[in-house]
Amino acid sequence: MYVHIPWCVVKCPYCDFNSHALTGDLPEQPYIDALLQDLELDLADVWGRTVHSVFIGGGTPSLFEARAIDQLLSGIGARVNLSPNAEITLEANPGTVEHDRFEAYRDAGVNRVSLGIQSLNDQHLTTLGRIHSADEAQHAIEAVKSAGFARINLDLMWGLPEQTVAMMESDLLGVLAHQTGHVSHYQLTIEPNTVFAAQPPALPDEDTVIAMGERAAALFEAHSHQPYEISAWALPGHEARHNLNYWRYGDYLGIGAGAHSKLTLAQDNRIIRRRRKLVPHSYLNAVQDQSFVAEASEVGESDRAFEFFLNRFRLAAPIAYDEFETRTGLSRHTIAPTLEKAASLGLVTLSGDTIARTSFGARYLNDLQQLFLESDPIKRTL
Numbered sequence: 197m198y199v200h201i202p203w204c205v206v207k208c209p210y211c212d213f214n215s216h217a218l219t220g221d222l223p224e225q226p227y228i229d230a231l232l233q234d235l236e237l238d239l240a241d242v243w244g245r246t247v248h249s250v251f252i253g254g255g256t257p258s259l260f261e262a263r264a265i266d267q268l269l270s271g272i273g274a275r276v277n278l279s280p281n282a283e284i285t286l287e288a289n290p291g292t293v294e295h296d297r298f299e300a301y302r303d304a305g306v307n308r309v310s311l312g313i314q315s316l317n318d319q320h321l322t323t324l325g326r327i328h329s330a331d332e333a334q335h336a337i338e339a340v341k342s343a344g345f346a347r348i349n350l351d352l353m354w355g356l357p358e359q360t361v362a363m364m365e366s367d368l369l370g371v372l373a374h375q376t377g378h379v380s381h382y383q384l385t386i387e388p389n390t391v392f393a394a395q396p397p398a399l400p401d402e403d404t405v406i407a408m409g410e411r412a413a414a415l416f417e418a419h420s421h422q423p424y425e426i427s428a429w430a431l432p433g434h435e436a437r438h439n440l441n442y443w444r445y446g447d448y449l450g451i452g453a454g455a456h457s458k459l460t461l462a463q464d465n466r467i468i469r470r471r472r473k474l475v476p477h478s479y480l481n482a483v484q485d486q487s488f489v490a491e492a493s494e495v496g497e498s499d500r501a502f503e504f505f506l507n508r509f510r511l512a513a514p515i516a517y518d519e520f521e522t523r524t525g526l527s528r529h530t531i532a533p534t535l536e537k538a539a540s541l542g543l544v545t546l547s548g549d550t551i552a553r554t555s556f557g558a559r560y561l562n563d564l565q566q567l568f569l570e571s572d573p574i575k576r577t578l
Contacts, residue, residue, distance in 0.1 A: 197250045197276070198438075199231060199268065200452030201257040202476050205292060208325040209391030210384060214454035214474055215255045223480065224264045230480055232271040234451040234472065234488045239275060241459050241468075242449065247276045249283040249438035252306075258288035262300030269305040276449075283347070283437045285310055290336035291328030298343035308347040308436075309340045310380075316370040317363060320356045323397065337374045348376035349436065354412065355383040355405050357397035364408045365415065372419045377434035381412060382427050426510045426561060443511045445504045445523040451488075453479040458495075465525050467495040500524040501531050502568040509564055514552040534567050543567075 203218040250272060252265065265286065272278060285308040286301055298309070315321050316330045328336070340348055350371050354364045371379055384399065386392050400408070413423070421429035425443060428436065441448060450457040454474040460467050471491040473479045482488045495503060504524050508515055517528040535551060538544045543557035543564040557564045 197247050197272065197449045197451070198455055199250065199252045199257075199272075200254060200450070200455040200472075201227070201252065201260060202255040202453045203259055204254065204256045204289075205259070205327055206325060207391075209395075210324060210387070212387035212390050213255070216476055218259070222259055224260055226480055226483075227476075228264055228268050228271070230483050230488075231268060231451050232275070233483055233486065235272065235275055235449070237486060237488060238449050238451075238457060238459070238470075241461065242276065245277065245447075247272075247278050247282060247449070249285070249441065250278070251285045251287075251438045253285075253287045253310075255287075256289050256292050257286055258292050258297075258301075262297055262304050265301060265306065266304035273305075283308055285349075285436070285438060287312065288336070288340075289326075289328065290333045291326065298340050298345070302343055302345060307345070308349070309345050310349040310351065311336055311340060312351045313337070313371060314351060314353045315356065316367045317359075320359060320363075320367075323357050324353070325391075334370075337376070341374070341376070347378070347434065349378040349380055350374070350376055351380045351382065353382050353384050354408055355400055357384075357399060359400055359408075361404060361407050361411055365411055368412055368415050372415065372421075377431040378428070378436065379416070379421065379430075380428050381416075383409075422512075424512055426558065440511070443507045444519070445507050460523075462525075467500065467525075469493050469495060497524075497526060500526055501534075502565070505568045506565050509553050509557070509561060512553065512558075514550040517549050517551070520551075531568070538564060538567055 200214065202214055202216050203222060204215045205218060207215060207217045250269070252268070257265070269284065284306050286306045287310045289312045301309070311333075313333045314324055314326055316333060318330050321328065321330065337348070337350065352367060352371050354367070368381070383405070386396055416423065416429045420431055422432065423429050424435050425439065428439065430436075447459050448457060449459070450470070450472065453472060453476045455472045457470045458467065469492070470489050472488050473482055473490040479488065501524060504520060520526070520531070521528055535544065535546060538557070539546050542554060543560065545552045545554060553564070
């Protein structure tokens with residue numbers, strides 16, 4: 197389950213998420229009430245199924261008091277079959293959390309924290325529009341560890357304006373020194389409809405970016421972190437179970453403004469997607485008539501191969517053909533021509549019952565995924 201809390205103190209210039217700068221009072225209680233009413237609309241489709249992870253993202257969920265998070269998680273547990281070993285993650289930003297609140301989040305049921313560090317360089321933090329300093333980031337990491345969290349993710353961006361390889365290395369070594377076990381390492385990209393898209397900063401050239409990526413990989417490996425996902429490195433056992441479900445084309449419920457759901461109705465061989473209303477006040481107003489869902493669609497058979505590989509090729513682990521068939525309801529024979537083309541280009545290797553992404557395929561991931569968008573596996577079988 198994904199729970200979206202859409203408010204931030206300010207909107208970062210690189211961010212294209214559904215986040216909104218907070219004006220006025222934070223509507224904690226009305227929003228929690230809306231989330232739980234929203235959840236009830238999907239219960240019939242997941243009756244008897246177990247929820248194995250909850251990710252509370254945003255926006256900035258750490259703007260909400262621990263009391264509100266406790267009420268949210270209690271409400272979720274009363275409505276769905278929540279696994280007693282569920283991974284429950286809360287996103288937090290160093291500039292919006294009082295450090296003594298982490299213990300209260302833990303007591304509310306949160307057992308994993310994802311901190312949006314982004315950089316440990318004050319110049320870069322200013323460029324990125326972050327409201328915290330490097331020192332505040334360091335203190336926040338230690339505060340989460342002191343609160344007793346054994347599972348912590350640190351978000352770190354690279355390829356920043358005016359960043360050198362040495363600066364990237366300093367950031368990464370500073371984060372790895374905290375030994376949290378998981379780092380999401382994202383290259384900065386300019387997304388449409390952002391401040392950076394309208395006023396693009398000067399980013400490092402391609403040779404510098406390649407050098408950064410190679411140096412980061414060497415540093416991660418020296419610290420025993422494995423690249424289990426295209427932008428995530430972890431010690432064994434510290435992988436994000438919630439994110440693994442996304443990349444394996446698993447099902448998920450999404451509640452909150454702009455949240456997405458993907459549900460497989462196996463008995464009907466249907467995969468359905470739903471999106472909630474984007475704008476927070478529209479979402480809150482939907483309580484009156486339960487009109488939280490803004491868009492619903494069905495994933496046709498001709499789209500499933502692309503959707504599956506769009507997600508699954510982000511993971512380093514080889515793909516079993518049985519996994520593809522179970523997740524999509526398609527036969528492995530429908531993708532054979534496309535896989536043969538990918539193999540001929542050196543993007544994948546095919547061995548027995550598995551498909552493995554090569555290092556070349558990882559570097560040119562978009563091109564690999566594009567092959568399945570260009571194909572129509574259903575027409576091939578006619």
